[in-house]
Amino acid sequence: MKVCIGGTFDVLHKGHKTLIDKALELAGKNGLVFIGIATGALIKDKKRHRSEPQRTQAVKEYINTKETKQHVMIQPIVDIYGPLLTHDFDILVASPETAPVAQKINEKRKILNKKPLKIVQIPFVLAADNQPISSSRIKNGEIDSEGNMLA
Numbered sequence: 001m002k003v004c005i006g007g008t009f010d011v012l013h014k015g016h017k018t019l020i021d022k023a024l025e026l027a028g029k030n031g032l033v034f035i036g037i038a039t040g041a042l043i044k045d046k047k048r049h050r051s052e053p054q055r056t057q058a059v060k061e062y063i064n065t066k067e068t069k070q071h072v073m074i075q076p077i078v079d080i081y082g083p084l085l086t087h088d089f090d091i092l093v094a095s096p097e098t099a100p101v102a103q104k105i106n107e108k109r110k111i112l113n114k115k116p117l118k119i120v121q122i123p124f125v126l127a128a129d130n131q132p133i134s135s136s137r138i139k140n141g142e143i144d145s146e147g148n149m150l151a
Contacts, residue, residue, distance in 0.1 A: 004091070005023045005036070008042075009059055013125075014146050014147055016059075037075065084117070085109065127148070127149065
């Protein structure tokens, strides 16, 4: 299977790791996982984000902790589509936050006469206060990357 995910991956946290783990699981033993790291216009409204190389490195370091047989490709993406309009993939893994983007991608693929991607939505990973873990909450000092309360 060819599976894709995308995001900012700023301050890699438990929610990001769950997304990556699900993509690896769905790809299967000899599958491909594409991880798109948002750059440019996709992150222009994000404040205090780390550089694309720093975010890519954090994802690579996490992947290296996994005993995986899948081929993993990590690349910057400058729009919501990344390579999904020009390359064939089977599955797009999304969070509740990115599910509307996944639908837009499939609408565009339909216009281009490409097969729709199967969208697998994982639930939010919640912090100790039952609110979603997010990079902004971590940067604001509310929680740590595992969702433990700090404030």
